[in-house]
Amino acid sequence: VQLQAYGGGLVQAGGSLRLSCAASGCSFSTYDMGWFRQAPGKEREFVAAISWRGGIRYYADSVKGRFTISRDNAKNTVYLQMNSLKPEDTAVYYCAARYSGSYYVSKEPYQYDYWGQGTHVTVSS
Secondary structure, X not given: OEEEEEOOEEEEOOOOEEEEEEEEOOOHHHEEEEEXXXXXXXXXXXXXXXXXXXXXXXXXXXXXXXXXXXXXXXXXXXXXXXXXXXXXXXXXXXXXXXXXXXXXXXXXXXXXXXXXXXXXXXXXX
């Protein structure tokens, strides 16, 4: 399974970015997908997750109301729309895949099986 994340960049506070993560080598529609981020000197943290069908979505409190996770199973792609960006959103963003065997959608990085290479997001004040 390969995950390719892209769409990061430099944006001013209050701006928007859309991250994409394209999957290959798997039956994408059988995987829950998550976005995580890691800022310099900090641990990797959960941002958002979506179930294999898209019916269940979870968000970290810090991004709720500003970020939206979605997926297109026909395109094997998961998205993270980020609005009202803040300097504290600056981090490397990673997408991850977890084989779905139930209705449980994880927020824990260690429970995800595959990871993309990360895309940098920098929000200037």
